[in-house]
Amino acid sequence: MFGKRSSNSASPSKAPPPAALVAEEAQGTSKPPVIADPGSPAKPPPEPAPSPPVEKRSSGREKSEQYYDTKTQIFSALIDAIDLTQLATLDSEAAREEIRDIVNEIIQIKQVVMSIAEQEELLDDICNDVLGYGPLEPLLARDDIADVMVNGANTTYIEVQGMIERTNVRFRDNAQLMNICQRIVSQVGRRVDESSPICDARLPDGSRVNVIAPPLSIDGPALTIRKFKKDKLTLNQLTKFGSISPEGATILQIIGRCRCNVLISGGTGSGKTTLLNCLTAFIDASERVITCEDSAELQLQQPHVVRLETRPPNLEGEGEITMRDLVKNCLRMRPERIIVGEVRGPEAFDLLQAMNTGHDGSMGTLHANSPREAMSRMQGMITMGGFNLPEKTLREMIVSSIDVIVQAQRLRDGSRRITHITEVIGSEGDVITTQDLFLYEITGEDANGRVIGRHRSTGIARPKFWERARYFGEEMKLAEALDAADVGENTFDT
Numbered sequence: 361m362f363g364k365r366s367s368n369s370a371s372p373s374k375a376p377p378p379a380a381l382v383a384e385e386a387q388g389t390s391k392p393p394v395i396a397d398p399g400s401p402a403k404p405p406p407e408p409a410p411s412p413p414v415e416k417r418s419s420g421r422e423k424s425e426q427y428y429d430t431k432t433q434i435f436s437a438l439i440d441a442i443d444l445t446q447l448a449t450l451d452s453e454a455a456r457e458e459i460r461d462i463v464n465e466i467i468q469i470k471q472v473v474m475s476i477a478e479q480e481e482l483l484d485d486i487c488n489d490v491l492g493y494g495p496l497e498p499l500l501a502r503d504d505i506a507d508v509m510v511n512g513a514n515t516t517y518i519e520v521q522g523m524i525e526r527t528n529v530r531f532r533d534n535a536q537l538m539n540i541c542q543r544i545v546s547q548v549g550r551r552v553d554e555s556s557p558i559c560d561a562r563l564p565d566g567s568r569v570n571v572i573a574p575p576l577s578i579d580g581p582a583l584t585i586r587k588f589k590k591d592k593l594t595l596n597q598l599t600k601f602g603s604i605s606p607e608g609a610t611i612l613q614i615i616g617r618c619r620c621n622v623l624i625s626g627g628t629g630s631g632k633t634t635l636l637n638c639l640t641a642f643i644d645a646s647e648r649v650i651t652c653e654d655s656a657e658l659q660l661q662q663p664h665v666v667r668l669e670t671r672p673p674n675l676e677g678e679g680e681i682t683m684r685d686l687v688k689n690c691l692r693m694r695p696e697r698i699i700v701g702e703v704r705g706p707e708a709f710d711l712l713q714a715m716n717t718g719h720d721g722s723m724g725t726l727h728a729n730s731p732r733e734a735m736s737r738m739q740g741m742i743t744m745g746g747f748n749l750p751e752k753t754l755r756e757m758i759v760s761s762i763d764v765i766v767q768a769q770r771l772r773d774g775s776r777r778i779t780h781i782t783e784v785i786g787s788e789g790d791v792i793t794t795q796d797l798f799l800y801e802i803t804g805e806d807a808n809g810r811v812i813g814r815h816r817s818t819g820i821a822r823p824k825f826w827e828r829a830r831y832f833g834e835e836m837k838l839a840e841a842l843d844a845a846d847v848g849e850n851t852f853d854t
């Protein structure tokens with residue numbers, strides 16, 4: 361149809377001449393394809409121009425060295441035979457068809473013996489290399505994966521159901537991996553190479569991507585992808601998974617609805633963003649909400665939402681828009697609620713100010729291992745940000761701004777739980793006082809190593825936000841939820 365191939369119509373004439381490739385197995389064998397004399401070692405084929413990702417299929421089968429050798433040879437022949445700039449003009453289906461035709465011809469010419477199923481697999485792999493994200497494609501197509509972690513060309517881990525496992529996915533070499541990283545980040549107008557080796561980006565489906573390249577990453581490029589879940593988890597689903605009890609879920613729902621200022625605290629990947637997304641579901645449709653994120657992950661269902669995203673500096677080190685810039689700007693946008701995806705620096709100050717000045721119902725997440733640590737992290741971020749505030753003022757500011765801290769945790773068995781719903785109630789001397797309303801208690805472990813525990817209320821019948829709940833007509837529901845939850849010892853924490 362086009363390209364170098366069409367200059368000599370019938371066969372991919374620019375492909376290497378049919379080498380003395382001899383079939384060892386009869387057609388239809390289930391063993392990997394075999395090439396008896398691969399000839400001179402194939403040079404790594406050049407990586408083609410960026411193009412939108414294509415249809416993805418998954419393959420869990422272990423692949424042999426021979427498979428990779430065969431693939432490298434066929435790929436080299438294909439790259440010689442095809443005009444990539446022309447290919448880039450086709451839509452993905454047409455490009456796939458074109459590649460399919462040529463690969464089939466190459467297979468015939470080279471007399472590679474493989475079953476139909478193997479041919480299909482090889483074809484998928486090659487299409488993924490040319491048109492998509494190469495060996496990453498099968499992983500990106502799976503919906504059950506939370507994270508993909510590539511540590512150089514030969515090592516890829518995934519997180520499935522809370523557990524990290526190694527996969528058999530590998531790249532031809534670090535150059536191919538680097539090319540794929542480059543292809544990903546170039547789609548959002550960024551660049552990653554030795555001179556700017558750190559880059560955040562996003563896949564077209566919304567997945568969050570981080571690349572750190574050599575020389576900073578010593579054993580080849582490290583690529584981390586937080587897969588975007590099309591269907592975000594809901595509070596109902598979290599309840600079904602046991603992340604929170606039904607009563608706890610009701611309390612969270614009331615907290616979301618009645619405009620408490622909330623901090624969601626937790627470790628990496630503990631489910632903070634998911635939880636924040638769940639809480640925003642209870643915001644009234646009439647409220648004007650502004651979200652600020654480093655990489656837009658939240659999916660608010662309300663009609664009146666403005667989504668803002670930070671911007672890294674360009675290659676000259678200019679043009680950066682920080683989270684603090686966004687939060688400050690938000691205040692001039694007549695927000696009713698401000699949602700900060702992740703509080704990481706001096707924007708902590710602006711968020712607290714916003715919470716304090718009539719934007720109640722604002723929310724944010726931050727990395728901390730307990731509600732108490734979350735508060736000291738907030739203090740630390742403000743101090744490090746160069747605000748010269750006396751500690752007492754800082755403490756007062758936190759107490760008057762934050763109503764509730766919700767703590768998320770990924771437990772050792774991979775399950776994610778909401779472990780605390782804690783209120784900030786005041787300060788005594790140098791200490792901010794808090795009270796836990798709801799806790800998760802680990803009671804043991806079953807035979808399969810799964811953590812057993814229970815959510816319980818701490819027996820506080822009238823939380824500090826009771827009046828707020830009453831104002832929104834939710835106090836009966838709140839009382840019922842608190843009553844229904846197991847009542848244990850009151851953990852009044854100072």
Ligand SMILES: Nc1ncnc2c1ncn2[C@@H]1O[C@H](COP(=O)(O)OP(=O)(O)OP(=O)(O)O)[C@@H](O)[C@H]1O
Nearest residue numbers: 506589598601603627628629630631632633634776
């Ligand atoms: N309660 C839960 N049960 C099962 N899976 C969950 C739960 N909460 C979150 N997840 C899944 O865990 C992964 C990480 O969640 P999320 O992005 O919310 O974590 P995070 O704490 O915001 O991570 P990070 O620190 O990287 O920002 C996602 O794939 C999400 O779908």
Ligand SMILES: [Mg+2]
Nearest residue numbers: 632633634702
């Ligand atoms: Mg997050």
